[in-house]
Amino acid sequence: MNRIDLKFAELKESRQPAFIPFLTIGDPDVRTSIDIMKQLETSGASMVELGVPYSDPLADGPVIQRSSQRALKHHQVSIQDVMDAARQARSEGCKLPFILFTYYNPVLQYGLERIFEVLKESDISGLIIPDLPMEEDAEVRVLAEKNNIHLIPLVAPTSNDRIKRIVTRASGFVYCVSSLGVTGTRTQFHSGIDEFLTTVKEATNLPIAVGFGISTHEQFARFSESCDGIVVGSALVRQVEEALPLFEKESTRPQALLQIHNFVRELIGN
Numbered sequence: 001m002n003r004i005d006l007k008f009a010e011l012k013e014s015r016q017p018a019f020i021p022f023l024t025i026g027d028p029d030v031r032t033s034i035d036i037m038k039q040l041e042t043s044g045a046s047m048v049e050l051g052v053p054y055s056d057p058l059a060d061g062p063v064i065q066r067s068s069q070r071a072l073k074h075h076q077v078s079i080q081d082v083m084d085a086a087r088q089a090r091s092e093g094c095k096l097p098f099i100l101f102t103y104y105n106p107v108l109q110y111g112l113e114r115i116f117e118v119l120k121e122s123d124i125s126g127l128i129i130p131d132l133p134m135e136e137d138a139e140v141r142v143l144a145e146k147n148n149i150h151l152i153p154l155v156a157p158t159s160n161d162r163i164k165r166i167v168t169r170a171s172g173f174v175y176c177v178s179s180l181g182v183t184g185t186r187t188q189f190h191s192g193i194d195e196f197l198t199t200v201k202e203a204t205n206l207p208i209a210v211g212f213g214i215s216t217h218e219q220f221a222r223f224s225e226s227c228d229g230i231v232v233g234s235a236l237v238r239q240v241e242e243a244l245p246l247f248e249k250e251s252t253r254p255q256a257l258l259q260i261h262n263f264v265r266e267l268i269g270n
């Protein structure tokens, strides 16, 4: 058990879905990311995916690609910087369960043994590595289990007979990708999305979360029926992008955070 399990159990009691935002840490700077993390908690987030900016985000659409470029424009934002940001947010009272979101290359460079020790020290409860295939995840899974960190797998509508194998090794929750292709807001999802979600739900006792393309309350409500959690990245990152000029001046930062608050309230329903 860790913060992620406790949060899902709490939400199950109140029959509410988890709202799981994704944020590129360091966009536009780490201090602002920490302020946004705290705002997200106030506004109703259940846990948060802390994105490590990456120069080659293959699975990301234009909004998150731009966000990574902004974060990396002025300075390197490493896995260590993101874990330090998580510690800082925690020390400032943020109680959200944290999920480190990173591509595999930076993990290998950081060091597999070391990353799990520091994740644990940083009170980060989950890890998502979108480009780590199940066939290569044995060593990572062993270290994750040893450190009580959930290695959260992604399953796609095309996973088909792999779904069973992926979910039997899952931990924390299963991240169901709603559509094929890259991240980014969408008006429609994969044609067999509902059957896909049912298949995953039937294959595991773990909570299932859905992500990719969700940006409106109507979409959020629709998936609240069949999923235990809903991930929203690009639509939120877009809000950060639009609020950049307000974040730049101390006097207008509260207005920037209020814009993010209003977006979240509209998305998840007041």
Ligand SMILES: O=P(O)(O)OC[C@@H](O)[C@@H](O)c1c[nH]c2ccccc12
Pocket: 022, 049, 051, 059, 060, 064, 130, 154, 182, 183, 184, 185, 211, 212, 213, 214, 231, 232, 233, 234, 235
């Ligand atoms: O951005 P969207 O369409 O709301 O999807 C969530 C997504 O951003 C987040 O979970 C994520 C960011 N980068 C990724 C790469 C692969 C899979 C998922 C992700």
